[in-house]
Amino acid sequence: MIGERYVNGAVLIGLIALPLWALSADEVFTITLTTRAAILALAAVGLNIALGIGGMVSFGHAVFFGLGGYAMGILAFHAQTFSPLDFGLFALPGTKSMPVIWLVATVVSAFAAWIIGLLSLRTAGVYFIMITLAFGQMFFYFAISWGAYGGEDGLSIYVRNSFVGLDTLMPIQFFGLCFALLCLALLLQWRLRRSPFGLALNAARQSTERVQSVGLNPRQLKLLAFVISGAITGVAGALFADLNRFVSPTMFSWQLSGELIILTIIGGVGRLMGPVIGAAIFITLEHWLGGLTDFWHVWLGTILLAIVLFWRGGVIGLLTGKEGPHV
Amino acid sequence: MSEPVLSTHGLRKSFGALTATDNVSIDLRRGEIHAIIGPNGAGKTTLIAQISGSLASDAGRVELEGRDVTSLGTEARARAGLGRTFQISALAMEDTVFENVLLGAVGATSGAWALFRSVIHDRNLTDHAMQALERVGLAGAHRTRCADLSHGQRRQLEVAVALTLRPRLFVMDEPTAGLGAEGSRAMTAFLDGLRVEAPILLVEHDMDAVFALADRISVLVYGRIIATGTIDDIRASEEVREAYLGEPA
Numbered sequence: 001m002i003g004e005r006y007v008n009g010a011v012l013i014g015l016i017a018l019p020l021w022a023l024s025a026d027e028v029f030t031i032t033l034t035t036r037a038a039i040l041a042l043a044a045v046g047l048n049i050a051l052g053i054g055g056m057v058s059f060g061h062a063v064f065f066g067l068g069g070y071a072m073g074i075l076a077f078h079a080q081t082f083s084p085l086d087f088g089l090f091a092l093p094g095t096k097s098m099p100v101i102w103l104v105a106t107v108v109s110a111f112a113a114w115i116i117g118l119l120s121l122r123t124a125g126v127y128f129i130m131i132t133l134a135f136g137q138m139f140f141y142f143a144i145s146w147g148a149y150g151g152e153d154g155l156s157i158y159v160r161n162s163f164v165g166l167d168t169l170m171p172i173q174f175f176g177l178c179f180a181l182l183c184l185a186l187l188l189q190w191r192l193r194r195s196p197f198g199l200a201l202n203a204a205r206q207s208t209e210r211v212q213s214v215g216l217n218p219r220q221l222k223l224l225a226f227v228i229s230g231a232i233t234g235v236a237g238a239l240f241a242d243l244n245r246f247v248s249p250t251m252f253s254w255q256l257s258g259e260l261i262i263l264t265i266i267g268g269v270g271r272l273m274g275p276v277i278g279a280a281i282f283i284t285l286e287h288w289l290g291g292l293t294d295f296w297h298v299w300l301g302t303i304l305l306a307i308v309l310f311w312r313g314g315v316i317g318l319l320t321g322k323e324g325p326h327v
Numbered sequence: 328m329s330e331p332v333l334s335t336h337g338l339r340k341s342f343g344a345l346t347a348t349d350n351v352s353i354d355l356r357r358g359e360i361h362a363i364i365g366p367n368g369a370g371k372t373t374l375i376a377q378i379s380g381s382l383a384s385d386a387g388r389v390e391l392e393g394r395d396v397t398s399l400g401t402e403a404r405a406r407a408g409l410g411r412t413f414q415i416s417a418l419a420m421e422d423t424v425f426e427n428v429l430l431g432a433v434g435a436t437s438g439a440w441a442l443f444r445s446v447i448h449d450r451n452l453t454d455h456a457m458q459a460l461e462r463v464g465l466a467g468a469h470r471t472r473c474a475d476l477s478h479g480q481r482r483q484l485e486v487a488v489a490l491t492l493r494p495r496l497f498v499m500d501e502p503t504a505g506l507g508a509e510g511s512r513a514m515t516a517f518l519d520g521l522r523v524e525a526p527i528l529l530v531e532h533d534m535d536a537v538f539a540l541a542d543r544i545s546v547l548v549y550g551r552i553i554a555t556g557t558i559d560d561i562r563a564s565e566e567v568r569e570a571y572l573g574e575p576a
């Protein structure tokens with residue numbers, strides 16, 4: 001069995017080595033695919049904080065992914081049409097600057113997560129799953145009917161947004177940005193998990209009574225975790241929109257929420273690198289199997305079933321020989 | 328006489344037609360161990376849950392050091408100084424023994440909002456947690472996952488977590504259950520010394536432990552306190568013998 005830190009290191013090295021190899025081999029498509037994996041991994045790192053540490057099975061994380069996407073889409077749309085964003089009392093210009101877009105995506109999705117968390121955390125178990133799903137559907141249908149920003153057709157952005165000192169249109173440079181943000185989020189999760197907050201959150205997943213009887217409020221702990229989780233997934237949404245230079249209501253779809261859960265479970269719920277391995281496997285399957293058969297989701301489902309039934313720690317659990325879903 | 332650390336006034340709780348707590352008024356004084364005994368299903372755990380705040384009462388009041396805490400939740404009562412141990416372990420089962428006591432230390436210092444400080448590098452927290460484990464004799468198992476502990480060790484861990492809170496009073500639900508003869512004696516000796524730190528409301532089935540420890544005993548039957556008094560009072564009570572001790576009067 002392999003130590004978890006070696007597995008983690010190998011995964012990160014693999015993730016950065018692949019696009020570098022692709023660059024030398026002039027395989028642009030592989031770089032784009034890896035970028036997609038890194039962005040999905042980032043979204044799932046967000047989910048993993050809520051799901052893996054806090055035990056909140058959110059079936060609505062597409063809300064934050066979509067909000068991040070639309071934050072990017074709307075800001076860039078106003079920048080490319082030179083029309084200000086009209087808030088009634090005041091107006092703001094759009095922007096093509098990635099850091100500003102990321103900041104807006106973070107704030108908007110954190111705020112949405114706070115509201116959704118506040119309402120959803122009154123429930124638990126299946127009801128929590130259902131209420132988060134309902135929020136997802138609400139945002140999905142709202143986006144469809146929001147004609148000003150493309151409605152069902154979505155919104156195209158002609159030129160990728162900019163980052164000082166980089167040429168973001170070069171696939172490898174854009175990948176570098178996504179990879180850096182992913183590493184930052186992993187570092188954040190790692191620090192959080194080791195903090196007093198992480199300890200308490202991790203205990204709150206396992207026993208509400210235990211946490212309460214040491215004088216801590218489990219719902220507040222989970223709420224903060226949900227907010228951090230939503231914010232990270234929101235940034236991933238902004239990157240995803242930038243990768244495709246396109247946003248549409250499908251970013252809010254329940255299928256996306258489901259895929260984030262599935263890839264986190266495949267990689268290893270609550271494991272630091274679970275989302276990264278999960279995203280890599282997911283993208284690989286989508287690409288290879290998706291090219292062979294339209295029914296690749298059946299194979300994904302089969303793998304998921306095998307993992308839930310036999311290797312509860314996901315692929316990381318399998319590699320490190322630690323069975324439990326959480327370490 | 329000084330005011331009691333804990334007092335309940337006319338507590339009631341019904342589950343449908345079943346009255347689990349029926350007009351219970353008891354108190355816990357400084358420096359004492361007050362044992363609550365009674366047959367299975369008498370309502371002891373229910374009463375503990377009402378006192379510690381995890382179960383809302385239908386009627387009655389709970390006071391901690393003269394302050395009415397009836398409307399407060401579990402975490403507020405814990406912060407007010409109530410240290411509870413559970414009959415059915417409420418521990419973070421996937422975590423290690425050490426992580427569980429560490430959680431208590433974090434709760435005691437209200438430090439759960441520190442997001443970036445490393446908990447295992449905080450000597451104050453880790454020393455505090457380790458001391459609690461040493462006191463109950465569980466330090467050797469600190470790396471063990473909770474799920475792998477025996478029933479008795481889980482009881483010990485419950486007590487250790489309560490210790491980390493440095494509470495004003497302990498409310499313990501069968502802390503010696505599952506410990507075996509040897510472990511039970513050790514726990515009894517430990518609790519004996521603990522009462523000077525904070526008084527203990529002790530629910531206990533093991534009569535040897537009760538007779539060794541209790542300053543006062545209350546007998547709970549069908550949700551009602553049928554007698555409160557010293558060991559000798561209770562032994563001498565006809566009603567208790569009939570209802571509980573099972574000896575013919």
Ligand SMILES: Nc1ncnc2c1ncn2[C@@H]1O[C@H](COP(=O)(O)OP(=O)(O)OP(=O)(O)O)[C@@H](O)[C@H]1O
Pocket residue numbers: 342345347365366367368369370371372373374414
């Ligand atoms: N949540 C509940 N819903 C319905 N009935 C309950 C509930 N909790 C306890 N009871 C019932 O209330 C009565 C008292 O239960 P309780 O657990 O307080 O007894 P106890 O004295 O602690 O028993 P033991 O010695 O077995 O621990 C029992 O008849 C039990 O079945």
Ligand SMILES: [Mg+2]
Pocket residue numbers: 371372373414500
């Ligand atoms: Mg009981």
